[in-house]
Amino acid sequence: MAYALVAAVQFVFNVDFRVWFIAFKPMSRWQAAAFPVYFLAFTVFFMVALRSLHTVLTSHVATAGGQYLVSFVALAGGFVLFLAVQYGLLLSTHRMLEFHMFDALRTIISINFVPLMAIVAVVSTFAYRRTAAYLPGALLCGALVAWYVVVGQATQSA
Secondary structure, three states, X not given: OHHHHHHHHHHHHXXXXXXXXXXXXXXXXXXXXXXXXXXXXXXXXXXXXHHHHHHHHHHHOOOHHHHHHHHHHHHHHHHHHXXXXXXXXXXXXXXXXXXXXXXXXXXXXXXXXXXXXXXXXXXXXXXXXXXXXXXXXXXXXHHHHHHHHHHHOOOOOO
């Protein structure tokens, strides 16, 4: 349904769903061909991650808000902590932790993962609460993240 809405808005208004740097747009023919490969990889990842998350962590929290919070912290918390350290050091010392020559770029790119993982936390927790199973959330999140990655990356083909 989300893809149909994005495609309809693109067709009618010639704009995509974009909030700063997070963009969802219809796939080109090449991107649609690449989507199943990404979908498979991300779905396998989310099957493992969400099984652990929802059968061990969120099942022990009684309230809905607590379950959503645990999911957010587990999925996006590492990125939030990393960004806080990097930008905290940048503000206080004018330097960031650098282990590799592209670490500044990695810091900027990791900003994308905070809202993306927040969406994954909401979608997966909502699906788990409705079905008492992690698999529907893994399928939805695999499709969503694969879609986001496929349409958001600069790609070249021969």
